[in-house]
Amino acid sequence: xxxxxxxxxxxxxxxxxxxxxxxxxxxxxxxYLEALTAREGTTEVxxxxxxxxxxxxxxxxxxxxxxxxxxxxxxxxxxIVLTARGKEKDKIKALDSGADDYLTKPFGMGELLxxxxxxxxRSAERHGGDAEPVFxxxxxxxxxxxxxxxxxxxxxxxxxxxxxxxxxxxxxxxQVLTQKQILKDVWGAAYVEKNLYLRVxxxxxxxxxxxxPAQPRWLVTESGVGYRLRSE
Amino acid sequence: xxxxxxxxxxxxxxxxxxxxxxYRLFPSMEPINVVMLYxxxxxxxxxxxxxxxxxVSTVLSIAAYDxxxxxxxxxxxxxxxxxxxxxxxMFFVILLTSRLAIxxxxxxxxxxxxxxxxxxxxxxSALLSSVSHDLRTPLATIAGAASxxxxxxxxxxxxxxxxxxxxxxxxxxxxxxxVENLLQITRFEAGxxxxxxxxxxxxxxxxxxxxxxxGTLADRKIDVSLPEDLPLVPFDALLMEQVFVNLLDNVAxxxxxxxPVEIRAFCEGKKVTVEVSDRGPGVPSGEHxxxxxxxxxxGRPNAxxxxxxxxxxxxxxxAHGSEIAVRDREGGGSVFHFSLPLEGGAGAS
Numbered sequence: 001x002x003x004x005x006x007x008x009x010x011x012x013x014x015x016x017x018x019x020x021x022x023x024x025x026x027x028x029x030x031x032y033l034e035a036l037t038a039r040e041g042t043t044e045v046x047x048x049x050x051x052x053x054x055x056x057x058x059x060x061x062x063x064x065x066x067x068x069x070x071x072x073x074x075x076x077x078x079x080i081v082l083t084a085r086g087k088e089k090d091k092i093k094a095l096d097s098g099a100d101d102y103l104t105k106p107f108g109m110g111e112l113l114x115x116x117x118x119x120x121x122r123s124a125e126r127h128g129g130d131a132e133p134v135f136x137x138x139x140x141x142x143x144x145x146x147x148x149x150x151x152x153x154x155x156x157x158x159x160x161x162x163x164x165x166x167x168x169x170x171x172x173x174x175q176v177l178t179q180k181q182i183l184k185d186v187w188g189a190a191y192v193e194k195n196l197y198l199r200v201x202x203x204x205x206x207x208x209x210x211x212x213p214a215q216p217r218w219l220v221t222e223s224g225v226g227y228r229l230r231s232e
Numbered sequence: 233x234x235x236x237x238x239x240x241x242x243x244x245x246x247x248x249x250x251x252x253x254x255y256r257l258f259p260s261m262e263p264i265n266v267v268m269l270y271x272x273x274x275x276x277x278x279x280x281x282x283x284x285x286x287x288v289s290t291v292l293s294i295a296a297y298d299x300x301x302x303x304x305x306x307x308x309x310x311x312x313x314x315x316x317x318x319x320x321x322m323f324f325v326i327l328l329t330s331r332l333a334i335x336x337x338x339x340x341x342x343x344x345x346x347x348x349x350x351x352x353x354x355x356x357s358a359l360l361s362s363v364s365h366d367l368r369t370p371l372a373t374i375a376g377a378a379s380x381x382x383x384x385x386x387x388x389x390x391x392x393x394x395x396x397x398x399x400x401x402x403x404x405x406x407x408x409x410x411v412e413n414l415l416q417i418t419r420f421e422a423g424x425x426x427x428x429x430x431x432x433x434x435x436x437x438x439x440x441x442x443x444x445x446x447g448t449l450a451d452r453k454i455d456v457s458l459p460e461d462l463p464l465v466p467f468d469a470l471l472m473e474q475v476f477v478n479l480l481d482n483v484a485x486x487x488x489x490x491x492p493v494e495i496r497a498f499c500e501g502k503k504v505t506v507e508v509s510d511r512g513p514g515v516p517s518g519e520h521x522x523x524x525x526x527x528x529x530x531g532r533p534n535a536x537x538x539x540x541x542x543x544x545x546x547x548x549x550x551a552h553g554s555e556i557a558v559r560d561r562e563g564g565g566s567v568f569h570f571s572l573p574l575e576g577g578a579g580a581s
Binding site: 088106108195196199200202203206207212213214215216220221222223224 | 401404405408428430431432433435436437438439440442443454456458460464468469470472473495
């Protein structure tokens with residue numbers, strides 16, 4: 001990461017949204033960069049090397065998804081995608097094409113800032129080499145070394161698959177993961193269509209960890225897209 | 233094109249058949265009865281096939297009658313001249329009757345078209361009043377608050393400024409809800425909505441719906457009771473989440489603040505039944521069906537919401553091959569309930 005304030009590149013063609021984002025992001029914590037088209041965006045990425053991209057999927061010159069796929073061939077820079085609601089297929093495609101997160105328009109600035117912080121933190125962890133040996137979010141604690149999981153200090157017994165699923169989600173805490181991504185990374189490439197496996201294990205995990213599985217604190221469903229482990 | 237062609241083939245065939253049957257089976261039939269049979273056949277042809285075909289079949293009928301039934305039979309004899317008057321009357325009666333029949337059919341069609349047009353206009357005016365009221369109210373609030381913030385920048389207290397800013401955010405979210413609802417119902421009606429069915433967990437969609445409504449339902453006691461072994465159900469998770477969001481949002485709008493909500497589901501045979509119950513005033517008698525209609529608001533034109541929430545619920549549940557309904561709850565309140573077919577969806581554990 002570049003020294004000093006992280007820089008954020010906003011690729012968005014609508015002038016009013018850019019204006020709002022500039023005010024929201026361009027304050028003391030971040031350096032604000034902008035591009036109006038995918039082509040400008042590519043130039044900005046290669047010359048200014050930003051720390052994160054906020055990408056609008058509906059760009060005038062190139063489909064945002066296409067831009068993302070091109071970008072992923074040479075850069076691992078975190079990307080947060082902005083989409084319209086009801087276009088869950090686009091969200092899934094964006095996440096499967098390498099986006100780190102998405103936000104549905106219209107969104108609150110607080111939510112965007114939270115997603116940016118989470119994405120920058122994950123990116124820093126990736127660069128920092130060794131991952132933390134312990135994950136903690138409120139009353140939930142995962143000890144990766146001893147392979148133990150605690151809720152409110154009491155150990156919870158998990159099956160090996162449940163443990164793998166939970167640790168995978170915890171390593172990507174705060175990030176939306178599509179069903180396909182989770183199935184591929186936890187079960188294996190042959191299982192990407194086995195949504196049923198995922199749903200059943202998620203159900204068991206929730207019933208073991210959550211006080212009220214129907215109002216989960218950590219294991220949150222993003223309907224039509226996938227899951228997210230909410231970190232507190 | 234082929235339809236028009238058929239129109240000129242079937243009526244003559246019918247007349248030939250009638251002639252053959254009458255001639256073979258009832259050779260001694262009184263001529264007046266034969267005439268009546270032709271008359272009846274041609275009136276039916278007029279109603280069914282219209283002006284052109286009936287003229288053809290009438291001419292054919294007169295020729296056939298003359299040839300087969302006017303003595304001397306099986307020839308066009310000079311004596312037939314004395315029948316000219318009756319031929320003429322027969323031709324005239326058939327044409328007149330067919331005209332009347334065609335006209336009455338046309339006016340019936342016109343009346344139906346007018347009725348449909350009127351229905352469409354009612355829909356459009358309901359849509360326009362909904363759009364103008366529900367979209368303009370938050371817009372007016374946003375414009376008012378924002379212009380106050382810009383024009384009186386130095387004169388408003390920090391607290392007022394914060395209030396106005398909150399109003400802008402909240403109202404823009406409300407506006408977004410309205411637009412989403414309008415878009416969704418339009419998509420349903422245009423038939424452009426395809427279901428993304430997958431083995432779905434009721435617990436998950438209830439969870440994400442409650443997550444989306446956390447603010448709205450903050451003061452409510454929400455009791456969710458789902459059996460741990462509730463099977464997965466094939467449904468479109470996003471649309472099903474919308475059903476729960478709309479039902480719970482309705483509870484928030486139409487029941488007293490702080491009154492409890494219960495969400496229950498159970499499996500019976502080959503279906504899973506879901507119930508959302510409240511302790512509100514209940515649905516007025518006679519309105520149990522009407523509340524699911526578009527733009528209907530329970531007796532209050534200025535009630536919150538777009539009047540589309542329950543209409544969307546019904547459209548979603550219907551798309552899943554079922555029906556949603558409401559019944560009065562014992563001890564007060566209402567129960568919204570629907571059942572989803574399992575269709576061989578596998579169990580959860």
